[in-house]
Amino acid sequence: MMPAHETYDVIVIGAGAGGMTAAAVAAAEGLRVLVIEKTAFVGGTTAWSGGMIWIPANAKMEAGLSDSITDAVQYLSSTVPEPANAGLRAAFLARGPEAIGYLEANTEVRLQPVKDYPDYYPERLGATRGGRVLEPAAFDGVWLGK
Ligand SMILES: Cc1cc2nc3c(=O)[nH]c(=O)nc-3n(C[C@H](O)[C@H](O)[C@H](O)COP(=O)(O)OP(=O)(O)OC[C@H]3O[C@@H](n4cnc5c(N)ncnc54)[C@H](O)[C@@H]3O)c2cc1C
Structure with missing residues (x-):
């Protein structure tokens, strides 16, 4: 207790x-x-x-792929109905990349792009062929001790 x-x-x-x-x-x-x-x-x-997270316009976009918040807004608008909490969506898009940077700078979390992982609706406006999805890098569990 x-x-x-x-x-x-x-x-x-x-x-x-x-x-x-x-x-x-x-x-x-x-x-x-x-x-x-x-x-x-x-x-x-x-x-x-799977531990995969979807962060548009992140700093780890694979070489040769480009992205922007404007594209991500278009993609979300064409796949998900306008949410009641649009401010939350805007904050997620605007500050997602910063959150990734913060975690890597201040914790043991390390993320890496998932290769060749297109958005689920790749034909829609603002979709990317890959790069928005990140996954945790392997972590040595021995560090945790017993
Ligand atoms: C097979 C599978 C694959 C998935 N892959 C992905 C993926 O790749 N990307 C993605 O974004 N999402 C994925 N998801 C969904 C994702 O796992 C969940 O949305 C996410 O893990 C939820 O995280 P959380 O912290 O809210 O809850 P959880 O991870 O469920 O954590 C909640 C914790 O709270 C504890 N708890 C509950 N009530 C109490 C209480 N009263 N007191 C104390 N503790 C309590 C629980 O025991 C638990 O440990 C996947 C889900 C599954 C099942």
């Missing part, structure tokens, strides 16, 4: 990608973080997933 005198700046519930990213960023910012996970494992659904 947690001693009553312990205090934290941030308490994260759930150790999947969402929670662990929040926790890692908070810790990188110098905050005292507690992660509470209900199972005996770290990872949640994320541990079973």
